[in-house]
Amino acid sequence: MQPFTKLTGVAAALPISNVDTDKIIPARFLKIITRAGLGKGLFDPLRYRPDGSEEPGFVLNREPYRHAKILIAHENFGCGSSREHAPWALMDFGISCVIAPSFGDIFFNNSMKNGLLPIRLPREICDLLMADAAQGDNARLTIDLHAQVVVRPNGEEIHFEMDPLRKHLLLNGLDDIGQTLQHAPAIDRYETARQAAQPWFPTTTLTDPAP
């Protein structure tokens, strides 16, 4: 995973709540066997007209937001399905930080496993940052994960909360599996103890006849 340390860039405002994962990346784009190339389908229903041409009013179709690295949205961003294609699509487009008052739980977890930083900030602060974003190229935000601050264009620093374990993994670009495999002996012990105490826990063998 790509480490996330510090990011400075153009922020785009998407003042919509309940942006669901079908809106971020519709299902028809999920029929792939790699992670690459999803950026072209990002926000497809908002970004393109039915004839396939760009919707000129949509923020990511306008300069300088075509190059946005940060997205600011309203409540419950990323609600809906478990598709990790949503953070993959955002990352592929170039967005590696989303700021919103709240997130869908699964999207939130998926993001951090891909080096995309989801930041929870109160609605008033998000609205303030959206106003900053409206100044376009002149107004870049900086995200400093180490210091846990968003730096506004006027230099003001806004603190955000961050889970210490997630912060460590993100800063160092570590994946969870390596972390968990350090607990392999404990997993072995758990399995042995459980097998002894609750031997009825089922396993799957396909020799079972259909009922």
Added chain:
Amino acid sequence: MAESSKRTLFDKIWNSHVVDTLPDGTCVLYIDRHIIHEVTTPQAFEGLRAAHRPVRRPEATIAVVDHNIPTTDRSQGIDEPDSRLQIETFEANVAEFGVPYFPYTDPRQGIVHVIGPEQGMSLPGMTIVCGDSHTSTHGAMGALAFGIGTSEVEHVLATQTMLQKPSRNMRITVDGQVGPGVSGKDLILAIIGQIGAAGGTGHVIEYAGEAIRALDMAGRMTVCNMSIEAGARAGLIAPDEKTYAYIKGRPHAPHGEAFEQALAWWRTLPSDEGALYDREVHLDAATIAPMVTWGTSPEDVLAITGRVPLLESAADGAAREALARKFDYMGITPGTPLAEIGVDVVFIGSCTNSRIEDIRAAAAIARGRKVAPGVRALVVPGSGLVKQQAESEGLDRILTEAGFSWREAGCSMCIGMNPDKVAPGERCASTSNRNFEGRQGPGARTHLLSPAMAAAAAITGHLTDVREFL
């Protein structure tokens, strides 16, 4: 006894699965059952291969294809090249890693959240995960079940655990008895209408109360299924005699002495009297009518007797703009009575409502009636076994005689990934779980409702109060 020693169902399952606790409180949580499908796994297997990691417990895993496959005759294989590639990749992966698999020609094939309980693979007290957000469905068995992303799928394949912090406990109690024509689907839609699409975020919801207890297992699965539509990653219902009767004799459930041992443990699982919840919500079942959504979020839901809201109901400018977009997308006029909204397509299926009980409910309305002219209606059983059962009861004949199309098992029109799509601008009465923009195909307009309500809409050609048919 101290208050803190009283535990909820969630607490009990969680505590019995903690393998290790990290300094910051994150737990290594053991996973008993992992269900995998073609869409959210190719990158996970690729990751395993790259790191030379095996699947830790293939025998705790079950593989099935459901999202991409056509629901018409598939004995000749899959037409769509990208779907075919994804399915072939999946089949190669499960063969390489030794994961048990139900191919799409096997009668046990079906939607991930239908086959788990049906096979007796999803049991009380288990932790169950699947790369699909509606894994919450299995919570109806009294299990802790939640959807995970592809990185987590890889993590579970490699370690049989998840890294996670405990959720907060929320209890939703539905007191009293429902009136005629009101199903589990109406209960959960009413709940989402009350707490909102983010109402359960960060929580696990336990459903309780007389109206929940009265539901059959299929109804309970419908309720737990849509927990994610209320923002909760998992929903659960305490196991009881109905649960045990449902499980007994299923192919992968414990049998004989093992069943008795399991039962003794299952009986200890329900929440202790006086256990504390971080949040409590109450609903009165008697006030719940058949429900239908009008907008593009599951929280946009009203009783069928209601009207599309007015623009003036919006709290502020942003909400007003959002509301206007919903009206525009859905092609509806504010203030319209819901029962006057016409439909082009009716879909009865999905992991929410494709079990035998759902098909019986639809057939009971369709019996001796005809689908309205111009309406395309399909019924898609949740598994090959549900299909067989329905056919043995003659339900397929009732439905096809009424003009419904009768299909092979799969996700079908719930998600625009297979040939069953709603065309742009078409309006669909659907028993699935998401009415998001584009969910059933680009430009598709979705109204969520129960199987009986969907069948009634197919007959009249517009959203209809099913109580008129009773």
